[in-house]
Structure formats: C-alpha cells, structure tokens
Amino acid sequence: MKFVLASHNQGKLKEMQTILSQLGVEVVMESDVGLALEVEETGTTFAENAELKARAVMEASGLPAIADDSGLCVDWLQGGPGIYSARYGGDLDSDEARCRLLLQNMRGATDRAAHFHCAICCLFPNGDKLTAEGDCFGTIAFAPIGEGGFGYDPLFFRPELRRTLAQLTAEEKNKISHRGAALRAFAAELKEYLEKH
Ligand code: IMP
Numbered sequence: 001m002k003f004v005l006a007s008h009n010q011g012k013l014k015e016m017q018t019i020l021s022q023l024g025v026e027v028v029m030e031s032d033v034g035l036a037l038e039v040e041e042t043g044t045t046f047a048e049n050a051e052l053k054a055r056a057v058m059e060a061s062g063l064p065a066i067a068d069d070s071g072l073c074v075d076w077l078q079g080g081p082g083i084y085s086a087r088y089g090g091d092l093d094s095d096e097a098r099c100r101l102l103l104q105n106m107r108g109a110t111d112r113a114a115h116f117h118c119a120i121c122c123l124f125p126n127g128d129k130l131t132a133e134g135d136c137f138g139t140i141a142f143a144p145i146g147e148g149g150f151g152y153d154p155l156f157f158r159p160e161l162r163r164t165l166a167q168l169t170a171e172e173k174n175k176i177s178h179r180g181a182a183l184r185a186f187a188a189e190l191k192e193y194l195e196k197h
Contacts, residue, residue, distance in 0.1 A: 001194070002026045003122070004033055006057040006067035015179065016066065019187050023194060033061045046070060046083055046119035047131060054121040062125055066186075070118035070178060072152045074102070074140060076109040085151070099144055099155050112139040114156065118178040120186045130189045134181025138165075149173060 003020070005013055005027050017027050030037060039056045043049040046069040053067035071085030081088040081102070089101045106112065115137045122130040136156075144154035146166025153166035158176065165173055174180040 002028060002063055004028055004030055004035075004057050004061050004063050004065045006030055006037070006039070006053040006065050008036075012068070015174070015183065019183050020190070023187065023191050025190070025194075027066070030057050030061070033063065035060050041069070041083070043069075043083070046117055047121065047133065049083060050119045050121035050131075051123070051129075054123045058123040058125060064122060064124045066120065066122045068118055068120045068179065068182065070116060070182075072102075072114060072116055072156070074106070074114040076106060076111050076113075076140075095151050096144075099152060102140065102152065102155060103143070106140055109140075114138060114140050116152075116156065116178040118182040120182045122186065122190065128193070130186065130193055132182045132186035132189055134178045134183070134185060136165075136176055136178040136181070 003025055005016055007013065007029065008031065013027060013029055020027055035057060037056050037060060039053045041049040041052060043052055049069040050067045053069070054065045057067065058065035069083070071082050073079045073082050088098045092098050092101060115135050118134045120132045138156050138158045141155050141157040141164055145164045146154050148168065149166040154164055156165045158165070
C-alpha cells in the first residue's frame with residue numbers, strides 16, 4: 001500500500017520509510033504525487049495540527065496520508081513554545097536565534113524541566129484514522145552544546161547521558177526521541193490495522 005507523507009522534509013521521509021518498509025508499506029513525499037500544500041496549522045494541539053496536515057494531503061491525493069507535528073514544551077514557560085516551536089519569536093530566521101530567545105526567557109528559571117512531543121496522524125480515504133504520540137523528557141541547558149541535530153537540540157539536555165541531543169548520533173537520538181517513540185508506536189498500530197484489512 002502507498003502512503004503519502006505530508007511533509008517537504010527528506011529526513012522525515014527517510015526515518016518513516018526505514019521503519020514502515022518492514023511492513024511492506026511504501027511512503028512517498030507529497031511532491032512525488034504532485035502536491036505542494038501549505039497547510040495552515042490552526043489547531044490548538046500537536047494532534048490537531050497533524051490531523052489538519054494529513055487531511056489536506058489525503059483529500060488532495062486520494063491516498064492514505066501520514067503527517068506529524070512536534071515541538072518543545074518547557075515547564076517554566078507553561079508548556080511553551082509548544083505548537084509554536086517552529087515560529088517562536090515570530091520572524092526569527094534561524095534555530096540559533098530561537099535557542100537564544102529560549103535562553104533569555106529562561107533567565108532566573110528555578111525549574112528547567114522540558115519535553116519534546118510528537119503526534120502522528122494517518123488518515124485513510126475511507127475515513128479511518130490512526131494516531132500515535134511520543135515524548136522525550138529532559139532539561140534546558142544553560143548554553144547551547146553540540147553540533148548535531150537541529151532546532152532546540154543543543155539546548156535539550158539528557159541528565160542520565162550528560163549530553164544534549166545535539167551531542168548524540170542520529171541513531172542514538174532516534175532511540176530516545178519523541179519522534180522515534182511516536183513512529184514506533186505508529187508502526188505497531190499500522191501493523192495491526194493492515195493485518196485486519
Ligand atoms: P515540525 O513538527 O517538524 O514542524 O517541528 C516543529 C519545531 O519543533 C521544529 O521547527 C523545531 O524547532 C522543534 N523540534 C521538533 N522536533 C525537534 C527535535 O527533535 N529537535 C529539536 N527541535 C525539534
């Protein structure tokens with residue numbers, strides 16, 4: 001069965017393909033089916049935004065569609081930047097600038113606990129829906145450390161590893177990341193679904 005990934009990110013396609021090819025599933029990008037949708041993320045939760053993206057691609061392609069939405073939730077910031085992680089600070093134009101803003105907003109914080117969250121939604125043309133979620137817990141470092149990863153990785157510290165996510169290899173990160181956890185949960189759900197259908 002062919003699934004369309006509601007994303008323009010090749011890295012996500014690769015991660016998705018690696019785990020779903022074991023189920024005999026083919027995943028292609030929306031550009032592979034001639035789509036370049038810009039879906040407005042008007043939801044109030046990660047799950048709602050993932051569903052909005054999956055629905056737009058499923059309706060436009062007529063194929064089952066998979067979308068994810070993720071972000072960083074910081075306890076001291078009442079869960080922010082949360083669903084606004086990619087747009088934190090409005091028109092800031094780099095991950096470095098968003099990390100700097102986060103550190104500024106953490107000045108004087110007495111609690112540095114945070115987690116990444118990832119929601120995945122898969123919609124089928126017959127209306128069936130599969131969802132999965134994953135978390136990765138840690139703390140916000142006092143300064144960026146590490147060169148790997150992307151986004152807030154240099155600020156996301158795992159106390160038991162004594163490293164930030166930006167200091168891990170892609171495989172190491174995948175084992176503990178919110179996206180890895182959500183993907184594995186989704187793969188298990190999809191396997192069960194495909195066995196029944
Ligand atoms: P998206 O769901 O891939 O669009 O991600 C939303 C935003 O959340 C990204 O632009 C990053 O700022 C942040 N984010 C999501 N996952 C990660 C991660 O694994 N590491 C660092 N930042 C992340």
